[in-house]
Amino acid sequence: MYDVAVIGAGPAGLICARNAARRDLSVALVDRHDRPGVKLSMAGGGRGNFTNRTLSEEHYVTDDPSLVRAVLRAFPCEWTLDLLRSLRLPFEERDFGQIFGLRPAAFLADRLAVQCDDAGVDFYLGCTASSFSLPSGAPAFGRDREEAGFTFFAGQEKVTARRLVLAAGSSAWPASGASDAMARLAAAWGHEVVPFSAVLVPFVMPGDWPLAGLEGISVNVRVAIRRDGTTFRPDPAGIRSLLFTHRGVSGPAALVASCRWRAGDELILDFLPELPVLELLDEKEHGRLLARNLLSRFMPARLADALCPEDLARKKCAEMGKKDRLRLAAAVHEFSCRPSGTEGLKKAEAAAGGVKLSSLSRRLESRKVPGLYFCGEIVNVAGLLGGYNIHWALASGALVASAMTGTPADERKNRRQLLSSGSSFPLHCR
Numbered sequence: 219m220y221d222v223a224v225i226g227a228g229p230a231g232l233i234c235a236r237n238a239a240r241r242d243l244s245v246a247l248v249d250r251h252d253r254p255g256v257k258l259s260m261a262g263g264g265r266g267n268f269t270n271r272t273l274s275e276e277h278y279v280t281d282d283p284s285l286v287r288a289v290l291r292a293f294p295c296e297w298t299l300d301l302l303r304s305l306r307l308p309f310e311e312r313d314f315g316q317i318f319g320l321r322p323a324a325f326l327a328d329r330l331a332v333q334c335d336d337a338g339v340d341f342y343l344g345c346t347a348s349s350f351s352l353p354s355g356a357p358a359f360g361r362d363r364e365e366a367g368f369t370f371f372a373g374q375e376k377v378t379a380r381r382l383v384l385a386a387g388s389s390a391w392p393a394s395g396a397s398d399a400m401a402r403l404a405a406a407w408g409h410e411v412v413p414f415s416a417v418l419v420p421f422v423m424p425g426d427w428p429l430a431g432l433e434g435i436s437v438n439v440r441v442a443i444r445r446d447g448t449t450f451r452p453d454p455a456g457i458r459s460l461l462f463t464h465r466g467v468s469g470p471a472a473l474v475a476s477c478r479w480r481a482g483d484e485l486i487l488d489f490l491p492e493l494p495v496l497e498l499l500d501e502k503e504h505g506r507l508l509a510r511n512l513l514s515r516f517m518p519a520r521l522a523d524a525l526c527p528e529d530l531a532r533k534k535c536a537e538m539g540k541k542d543r544l545r546l547a548a549a550v551h552e553f554s555c556r557p558s559g560t561e562g563l564k565k566a567e568a569a570a571g572g573v574k575l576s577s578l579s580r581r582l583e584s585r586k587v588p589g590l591y592f593c594g595e596i597v598n599v600a601g602l603l604g605g606y607n608i609h610w611a612l613a614s615g616a617l618v619a620s621a622m623t624g625t626p627a628d629e630r631k632n633r634r635q636l637l638s639s640g641s642s643f644p645l646h647c648r
């Protein structure tokens with residue numbers, strides 16, 4: 219009988235297992251892969267964008283922003299930076315407050331796994347957890363429940379534990395082995411679960427998309443979303459780059475927009491977010507230029523050709539009347555398109571949906587099944603682009619460990635002591 223069984227050795231499960239074991243709980247950590255952190259090792263193009271200086275609940279799509287805010291206050295960006303320092307993982311800050319590692323992202327998983335090992339965690343790697351049962355016939359809380367325990371199979375082996383942590387991620391990017399099986403288990407156990415949907419994913423445009431054929435071009439844009447006549451900005455950071463692909467658009471601007479986009483919404487793209495076209499037209503030196511040539515001074519010529527209304531392309535700026543000027547400005551600053559969809563979970567870096575926070579306590583324990591906890595991407599908290607998802611996974615994993623053993627305040631107090639490092643592979647695999 220373990221004190222805790224953690225399903226999933228991603229960032230959420232690893233830190234949860236490590237912290238729980240360091241507080242003298244016996245811990246089993248199960249993952250279907252034969253190494254920890256498979257998805258984590260793909261993060262940030264292999265370097266890992268681990269957290270962000272601009273963390274706030276605004277950067278998450280969730281059913282309970284106030285709980286996300288509370289978790290981020292208890293585990294702020296500096297907490298993750300301390301973790302990276304303690305693991306001797308150097309990092310750098312890039313645009314938009316993004317913190318990237320300077321070693322392969324897999325290093326984070328490896329170091330946490332080594333520390334789990336040092337703390338006495340039993341690894342069940344290469345083992346899919348299945349055939350779960352709840353502590354049988356036990357009252358909600360109290361000694362009897364403690365004696366009963368959750369049971370499941372890790373591969374062929376039967377495991378029993380007093381507490382169960384589902385840190386099994388979402389079904390985004392299934393090539394990494396991701397699935398929604400554990401979210402379905404949570405639903406079967408009475409939790410409210412929002413079906414996973416793709417976020418941080420490229421858009422696919424319909425066949426008649428007027429900007430087809432521009433693949434490979436990348437420009438800075440500001441994106442808005444129009445839904446039922448109301449327009450809103452999906453991205454607190456504002457201007458980011460957009461990449462034309464052979465099926466639609468990708469790049470940071472599109473990936474962030476995908477987090478707030480719903481089928482049927484229009485995207486409104488501003489291709490010159492910092493240069494008002496009306497002011498450019500007013501400049502004397504531009505009067506003799508053709509409208510199309512004016513635009514191509516500030517953006518790739520092929521994009522200028524595609525954006526400029528055909529009847530205006532060969533007009534000189536000085537010859538354009540008010541109506542024409544407004545049409546040109548609208549074509550550049552309010553280019554509207556309706557994606558036919560996204561590339562879906564297959565190409566999504568994360569998923570919205572999962573176990574709703576309303577089904578969980580403030581410390582991520584189930585309100586339905588005492589002793590059952592959730593952390594990481596399986597919870598209905600999806601971060602925008604910028605390191606927010608790994609930060610959430612680490613913060614929520616640490617929160618669950620402290621919920622099982624102490625308070626978030628204890629977690630902060632003990633941080634320095636908890637983050638001391640040192641150790642060696644191989645892991646004690648079962």
Ligand SMILES: Cc1cc2nc3c(=O)[nH]c(=O)nc-3n(C[C@H](O)[C@H](O)[C@H](O)COP(=O)(O)OP(=O)(O)OC[C@H]3O[C@@H](n4cnc5c(N)ncnc54)[C@H](O)[C@@H]3O)c2cc1C
Binds near residue numbers: 387400609
């Ligand atoms: C290509 C790509 C790039 C990304 N880049 C970034 C980035 O730079 N910054 C960022 O913040 N986020 C990034 N993300 C998202 C980030 O990787 C995830 O949000 C994060 O890994 C989620 O952590 P987690 O611990 O909740 O789940 P995961 O990392 O998905 O780990 C869950 C683990 O549970 C295991 N598991 C599931 N079910 C079972 C079962 N039944 N039995 C045994 N094991 C099971 C899985 O094998 C998996 O290893 C990226 C994602 C992708 C796909």
